[in-house]
Amino acid sequence: MSDTTLADAIQADTDSGRRLRVRAEIPWLTIVAPAVFFVAFIGAWELLVKVRDIHVLLLPAPSVIWRQFVEDFSLLRVLAKNTAIESLKGVLIGAVMAIGLAGLVQPVGWLNKSLLMYSSTIKALPIVALYPLCTVFFGITSAAVVAMVAIGITPIMYTFAARGFSGTSQEDDLMRSISAGRFIRFRFLVLPRALPYVMAGMKTAVPLSIIVAIISEYFGGRVTTLGSHIRRESQQLHTPEMWSAIVMACLLGIVAFGAVSLLDRYFLRWHTSRRDD
Amino acid sequence: MLGLRAEGLGKEFTTAGVLALRDLNLEVEQGGFMSVIGPSGCGKSTLLRIFSDLAEPTSGIAEVNGKSPREARIAREFGVVFQSPNLLAWRTVLRNVMLPLQVMGIDRAERQQTAHKMLDLVGLSEFARHHPLQLSGGMQQRVAIARALSMNPSVLFMDEPFGALDEITRDRLNLELMRIWSQLSATILFITHSITEAVLLSTQVAVMSGRPGHIHKVIDIDLAHPRTAETREDPRFYKHVLDVRRALTEASHE
Ligand SMILES: Nc1ncnc2c1ncn2[C@@H]1O[C@H](COP(=O)(O)OP(=O)(O)OP(=O)(O)O)[C@@H](O)[C@H]1O
Numbered sequence: 001m002s003d004t005t006l007a008d009a010i011q012a013d014t015d016s017g018r019r020l021r022v023r024a025e026i027p028w029l030t031i032v033a034p035a036v037f038f039v040a041f042i043g044a045w046e047l048l049v050k051v052r053d054i055h056v057l058l059l060p061a062p063s064v065i066w067r068q069f070v071e072d073f074s075l076l077r078v079l080a081k082n083t084a085i086e087s088l089k090g091v092l093i094g095a096v097m098a099i100g101l102a103g104l105v106q107p108v109g110w111l112n113k114s115l116l117m118y119s120s121t122i123k124a125l126p127i128v129a130l131y132p133l134c135t136v137f138f139g140i141t142s143a144a145v146v147a148m149v150a151i152g153i154t155p156i157m158y159t160f161a162a163r164g165f166s167g168t169s170q171e172d173d174l175m176r177s178i179s180a181g182r183f184i185r186f187r188f189l190v191l192p193r194a195l196p197y198v199m200a201g202m203k204t205a206v207p208l209s210i211i212v213a214i215i216s217e218y219f220g221g222r223v224t225t226l227g228s229h230i231r232r233e234s235q236q237l238h239t240p241e242m243w244s245a246i247v248m249a250c251l252l253g254i255v256a257f258g259a260v261s262l263l264d265r266y267f268l269r270w271h272t273s274r275r276d277d
Numbered sequence: 278m279l280g281l282r283a284e285g286l287g288k289e290f291t292t293a294g295v296l297a298l299r300d301l302n303l304e305v306e307q308g309g310f311m312s313v314i315g316p317s318g319c320g321k322s323t324l325l326r327i328f329s330d331l332a333e334p335t336s337g338i339a340e341v342n343g344k345s346p347r348e349a350r351i352a353r354e355f356g357v358v359f360q361s362p363n364l365l366a367w368r369t370v371l372r373n374v375m376l377p378l379q380v381m382g383i384d385r386a387e388r389q390q391t392a393h394k395m396l397d398l399v400g401l402s403e404f405a406r407h408h409p410l411q412l413s414g415g416m417q418q419r420v421a422i423a424r425a426l427s428m429n430p431s432v433l434f435m436d437e438p439f440g441a442l443d444e445i446t447r448d449r450l451n452l453e454l455m456r457i458w459s460q461l462s463a464t465i466l467f468i469t470h471s472i473t474e475a476v477l478l479s480t481q482v483a484v485m486s487g488r489p490g491h492i493h494k495v496i497d498i499d500l501a502h503p504r505t506a507e508t509r510e511d512p513r514f515y516k517h518v519l520d521v522r523r524a525l526t527e528a529s530h531e
């Protein structure tokens with residue numbers, strides 16, 4: 001083979017690599033179909049309330065809820081912000097604890113196994129029932145809500161992180177062959193290898209954190225939060241106000257999930273599941 | 278000083294109760310290219326793992342450049358190319374090639390320069406910013422070679438590096454490896470299942486036989502360098518191929 005044909009051959013190999021990057025199709029179905037469904041659902045709701053003349057305190061029409069939402073928006077924004085901050089703090093504390101613990105415990109097989117068993121069990125328990133205990137320690141404060149979220153998040157993040165850290169692979173041989181020390185191995189291999197698992201955990205943990213935060217606030221949290229607002233309005237039979245707060249809670253959940261998904265996309269842009277084929 | 282030396286090398290996997298190697302003796306000149314060929318399970322990978330300090334022998338001596346494998350590894354005198362590319366998926370191609378240099382604590386400008394040079398050598402400069410999963414298998418294996426070479430090792434261990442590739446890609450990478458070897462004058466220990474590949478590349482072919490693994494025969498390949506595609510048309514090429522085939526048959530029935 002002469003030099004030119006060798007170069008041609010390399011070029012051919014190179015081109016075949018380039019072809020791997022095919023543009024992903026725009027998923028019309030996953031956007032248009034749910035949108036149509038949503039509009040139909042809201043329309044049916046509106047129609048039902050109008051036709052059957054359902055009382056506003058029982059079930060307000062979407063248009064009424066929307067008007068209320070617009071009217072309350074500046075208040076709801078503040079409440080949502082406070083709730084978001086509480087959940088975010090709780091998630092961060094829970095995630096750091098879980099990841100740190102999983103990283104520390106990972107080399108000790110039996111300890112890792114027993115902690116995994118505990119966290120799987122705890123995950124299945126209705127941990128919100130612990131909230132009264134949190135208020136015993138922290139009083140009816142923001143800190144109690146944060147603690148509750150952290151407690152709820154830790155076992156979930158632990159199971160995901162532990163799975164991420166447990167992988168041994170041929171890359172470990174590579175790290176040894178270039179005489180990488182423990183710390184470098186952890187930073188360059190173990191941590192990034194666990195990242196897909198951590199992100200998968202976050203996708204579950206972040207929406208859950210908002211649920212836990214709102215429920216905890218509902219049972220007694222700082223006044224200026226979504227949960228306690230919902231409780232107050234429901235107790236006073238302010239049904240449209242309650243619904244507009246629920247709309248805000250849903251929006252908060254969607255925004256939070258969207259943010260995690262974006263982070264996931266950014267951090268895992270190299271990942272197998274992102275390969276455009 | 279020899280590039281590689283094994284004397285009375287033995288390896289037993291005690292828990293599995295497998296005697297993988299027994300009394301294995303081997304010598305490779307510095308700058309030599311030795312291929313190791315042998316039936317599946319005869320201990321080729323085990324031998325390479327002992328030389329590259331990924332496994333401990335249970336008896337005998339292994340030396341790399343006159344040092345123990347461990348000393349040679351810490352002095353970063355060898356690079357390893359594994360059967361699968363083993364690239365870190367979250368790093369770009371360039372940063373994969375820079376990894377050993379980064380571990381060595383070489384400063385950023387220098388390691389970038391070296392990594393670019395290595396990517397040039399394997400013909401992948403324009404893919405520096407890609408992620409491994411955007412490359413074909415052959416390209417990934419070339420990145421793995423560039424990475425192994427980035428430390429400028431005097432010894433290169435390769436365990437069936439092209440085993441998973443198609444015949445054409447394999448031929449091409451063989452010629453590329455020849456070109457790289459002639460530029461770097463490194464000692465290479467190359468494991469393969471392909472007789473023609475072994476003959477085309479090597480200065481010596483070691484035929485192993487198994488249960489327990491040892492060297493059955495070492496065959497010198499006196500074909501001229503540089504080896505090219507035309508080397509395959511040399512009548513001596515076929516003679517060597519037949520020699521190796523015969524030795525391999527003997528080794529398999531031993
Ligand atoms: N970690 C291990 N534990 C137990 N036995 C092992 C281990 N590694 C290898 N062996 C055994 O040692 C023998 C040699 O294995 P090795 O992988 O070196 O063979 P090989 O020549 O590389 O085979 P192949 O050509 O299929 O790659 C085999 O019988 C194998 O089962």
Ligand SMILES: [Mg+2]
Binds near residue numbers: 322436
């Ligand atoms: Mg093998």
